[in-house]
Amino acid sequence: MKVQASVGLTVGIIAIAAGVIVVVAQNGSDTAVAEKAEKPALKAGPKSNASPSPAASATAGAKPAALFQPPSEQDMPKDEFGQTVKMGKDIFEHTERYASQYVGNNTNLRCSSCHLDAGRLAHSAPLWAAYVSYPAYRSKNKHVNTFPERLQGCFKYSMNGKAPPLGDPVLVALESYAYWLASGAPIDSKIPGRGYPKVPDPPLPRDYARGQLVFEQHCALCHGADGAGQLDANGRPNFPALWGAKSFNWGAGMGSIKNAAGFIKANMPLGLGGTLSDQQAWDVAMFVDSHERPQDPRFKGAIAATRAQYHDSPEDMYGLMVNGQLLGKGTPSANNANHGEKP
Amino acid sequence: MRPNPAIVSLTSLALTAMINVALADGLTITLHGNDRGAPACVTCHGAQGEGIPANGFPRLAGLNAGYLQTQLDAFANGQRINAMMTPVAQTLDGDEREAVARYYAGLSSSATMTEPVSETNSAGARLANQGRGSQGLPACTQCHGAMGAGVGAIFPALAGQSSLYVENQLHAWQQGTRAPGPLGLMKVVASKLAAADIQAVAAYFSALPASAPSRRSKP
Numbered sequence: 034m035k036v037q038a039s040v041g042l043t044v045g046i047i048a049i050a051a052g053v054i055v056v057v058a059q060n061g062s063d064t065a066v067a068e069k070a071e072k073p074a075l076k077a078g079p080k081s082n083a084s085p086s087p088a089a090s091a092t093a094g095a096k097p098a099a100l101f102q103p104p105s106e107q108d109m110p111k112d113e114f115g116q117t118v119k120m121g122k123d124i125f126e127h128t129e130r131y132a133s134q135y136v137g138n139n140t141n142l143r144c145s146s147c148h149l150d151a152g153r154l155a156h157s158a159p160l161w162a163a164y165v166s167y168p169a170y171r172s173k174n175k176h177v178n179t180f181p182e183r184l185q186g187c188f189k190y191s192m193n194g195k196a197p198p199l200g201d202p203v204l205v206a207l208e209s210y211a212y213w214l215a216s217g218a219p220i221d222s223k224i225p226g227r228g229y230p231k232v233p234d235p236p237l238p239r240d241y242a243r244g245q246l247v248f249e250q251h252c253a254l255c256h257g258a259d260g261a262g263q264l265d266a267n268g269r270p271n272f273p274a275l276w277g278a279k280s281f282n283w284g285a286g287m288g289s290i291k292n293a294a295g296f297i298k299a300n301m302p303l304g305l306g307g308t309l310s311d312q313q314a315w316d317v318a319m320f321v322d323s324h325e326r327p328q329d330p331r332f333k334g335a336i337a338a339t340r341a342q343y344h345d346s347p348e349d350m351y352g353l354m355v356n357g358q359l360l361g362k363g364t365p366s367a368n369n370a371n372h373g374e375k376p
Numbered sequence: 377m378r379p380n381p382a383i384v385s386l387t388s389l390a391l392t393a394m395i396n397v398a399l400a401d402g403l404t405i406t407l408h409g410n411d412r413g414a415p416a417c418v419t420c421h422g423a424q425g426e427g428i429p430a431n432g433f434p435r436l437a438g439l440n441a442g443y444l445q446t447q448l449d450a451f452a453n454g455q456r457i458n459a460m461m462t463p464v465a466q467t468l469d470g471d472e473r474e475a476v477a478r479y480y481a482g483l484s485s486s487a488t489m490t491e492p493v494s495e496t497n498s499a500g501a502r503l504a505n506q507g508r509g510s511q512g513l514p515a516c517t518q519c520h521g522a523m524g525a526g527v528g529a530i531f532p533a534l535a536g537q538s539s540l541y542v543e544n545q546l547h548a549w550q551q552g553t554r555a556p557g558p559l560g561l562m563k564v565v566a567s568k569l570a571a572a573d574i575q576a577v578a579a580y581f582s583a584l585p586a587s588a589p590s591r592r593s594k595p
Contacts, residue, residue, distance in 0.1 A: 106506065107497055148516075150509045230521070254530055254558050255519070265521030265526050266440070270521075272527065304514045304561055 100155045100226045101162070105281035114209065121210025124203060125160075126151055128192065129270055132203045137193030137327065139279050141262040144187065144207075145354045146273035147287060149300055155226025156299040161215040162227035164208075169222060181208055190284035229295030232287040235315040239290070241355065244320025245263060247313045251302055252321075260324060276324030278364040289348040293318035323355045328363025336361040402479025404486065405472055414467040420460070425483045429582065432540035438586055441481035444527025448473040455555055500580030503573055513568045516577060519561070524581045530558055536586025542578035 085139060107116055109122075124131040129299040136142075145151055153159035167180040178186075181204045185196035197203045251260070255260050255272040262274040274280035286292050299316035300306045309317070329351065333339045338358065340352030344361075351361045390548075402566060404418040406425075407496065421427050425437030450456035451465035452473065465473065504524070507515035517524060519531045526533030548554035551568035556563035570579070 106502065111488065150506065150515070154509050251559065255527075265527045266525040266533060268524070269522060269523070269525075271521050302559055302561070304512070304565055305519055306512055 050115070056346040101218045101224060103153050103159070103161045103218075104216050108215065117206050117209045118213045119210075121206035121213075122151060124206055125210060127269070132188075132197070135188045135192065135194045135197050135203060137282075140193050140263065141270045141272075141274040141279040142281060143270055143273070144192075144194060146270075147191070147296065149303075152211070154300070156228075156230050157296065158228050159214070159226060160211040161218050162224045164211040164215040164219050165220050165224055166222040166227060180211070184208065190332055191281045191287065193280070193282040193285075199256050218242075229292055230299050231296045232294045232311050232314050233293070235312040237312060239312075239315040241316075241320050241323055242321075244316035244318070247309070247317040251309065251313075252317065255302070260321070275321045276326050278327060280326045282327035283351050283361060283363070284343070285330060288322055288326070288351070289320045289346070290315070290322050290350070291348045293322055307371075317348075323350045323360065325358075325360060325362060325364055329361075332363070383452060386577055391520055400594070401472065402475035402477075405468070405476050406479060410468065410472060412474075414466045418462075421480075425480045427538050427541070429540065431441055431540035432538055434538050434541040434543050435536055435586065436480040437483035437585065440526055440529050441478045442479055443526075443532045444477035446529065447471050448477060450555075497579060498576065499573070500576035500578075503569075503577045504580050508568070511568050516581070524584055533586065534581040535584035537581055539575075539578040539582035542581060546574045546578070 054241070060099075109118055117360050120131070125144040125148070129136050129140070147158060148154070148160060149157040155162075163183065164180060167183055169183075170177050171183075175188070181199055182206055183208050185199075188194045189196045248256075252275075256275050257272070259277065260291040261277050261279055262270070262272040265271040281287055288295070294314045297318055298309060298311065301309065329339055329343060331339065331343055333342060336352045339351075339361065344351035353360055405414065406421075409415045409417075420431075420433040421436050422433075425435065427433045427435040428451070447456060448461075448465045448468065449470075450460060451461045452468070454462070468476065503513075504516045507513045507518070516534065518563075519527065520534050521527045521531065524534035524537075526535075545554060545562075546566045546569060549562045551558065551571070552563070566574075
């Protein structure tokens with residue numbers, strides 16, 4: 034017997050990869066739109082089985098409209114403006130390093146966790162689509178939001194941190210990067226590829242237990258059986274935390290089952306987007322979003338009141354009972370927005 | 377009920393001793409093989425676990441212990457097949473495979489690199505760091521970590537790895553001669569790469585300085 038440092042692969046299970054978070058491109062009417070996903074119940078059977086064609090991911094759940102192509106990396110300008118664009122990209126991909134003061138303590142997430150391919154990928158809430166969609170009214174805060182204000186929301190909720198002040202170099206850099214990615218795109222809040230695709234209603238009502246099975250088989254390999262994600266060998270965020278203290282908080286867009294299902298269906302497991310059935314995507318999205326996570330920074334002092342004001346949607350598990358546990362208590366490190374810890 | 381400090385320190389001494397024994401076992405095997413016919417690992421993998429890149433014998437130093445053990449176990453049980461490694465792994469018992477894996481995982485590599493790649497614009501760098509969205513091909517680094525540092529026991533470090541070894545593996549996945557691995561990911565990924573892509577991406581990672589093993593790799 035030796036001391037077991039041996040990690041082994043107990044896991045046997047599978048997984049996923051990328052992540053969860055920000056939802057920049059979803060617009061404000063999410064919650065309203067969400068309502069109808071509830072009761073589809075009876076369709077004649079499991080109509081949408083996995084169609085194992087990963088290449089389909091780009092069009093999963095969406096019409097095959099021609100998608101906008103952002104400029105390529107090599108064409109990034111080299112002048113002063115280009116340097117800020119580059120900084121924006123670095124922040125986007127290594128948020129914990131370049132914007133650490135605005136990222137929650139221990140948060141295992143980056144902008145690019147949910148906005149894949151450095152914010153370029155259609156149907157993964159691409160930055161170029163978000164950029165051409167603001168200013169816009171959002172039901173989430175009931176006023177017209179500018180693009181930088183929308184970015185603030187990502188830090189406050191999805192990164193479980195705090196909003197950089199308007200004009201802060203972090204926001205300027207991110208806005209510059211988004212603007213550059215959108216070069217040549219029309220101003221159009223309905224630009225194809227925006228946000229996450231809407232997944233058709235599942236044949237059966239979504240189910241936690243089935244979702245758990247999907248998670249264990251297709252997601253845990255990368256995100257961990259405990260949903261905490263994994264750091265790379267240098268200790269930097271790699272596979273994002275899907276729930277728990279290191280994840281996005283209860284105010285984040287990915288906490289909407291509808292958003293999560295769309296992201297998952299189109300993109301997960303990473304490299305195998307489009308391979309989960311609609312049912313599997315809905316079930317696992319519900320499973321993931323039925324776990325405790327950091328408290329909503331808008332917390333009203335009581336879970337019920339907070340649900341009534343901010344989470345009153347069938348897409349949102351906050352304030353509901355799951356397996357005998359009331360969701361919405363927040364994880365221990367809740368509200369701990371904080372400063373640059375080195376992972 | 378506080379633990380008796382004497383017992384605690386005795387226990388930790390004993391633990392330390394056991395660790396040393398395990399490391400010693402690993403070292404001995406790498407230098408001399410065993411008495412059941414396993415050859416010395418150093419013959420092909422080098423005295424420092426650096427491999428012989430030109431022959432496609434992979435670097436092992438600093439790779440994740442769980443990953444190395446999984447591969448050895450897979451060679452031993454036939455899940456992964458290689459004319460050289462299959463018989464070697466089969467002449468090591470489970471404890472020996474574990475000891476060797478831990479020994480190599482504990483060897484540090486020459487350099488640590490944690491800075492994000494500052495985009496060299498080669499085709500290999502683009503595949504490694506950006507993938508090819510139009511094909512649903514993720515960036516290598518999304519699973520293998522920034523700078524190819526490796527992530528956990530499933531996704532091995534690629535930085536500093538023999539480019540010939542990496543090329544051989546990608547071709548093996550393409551051709552179905554290496555089992556597709558967890559979730560079948562690598563077969564899918566490899567199937568989207570042209571021969572030139574494989575060469576470019578393997579060259580890119582082989583040129584990156586290998587990362588030192590990290591104690592911080594658990595979330």
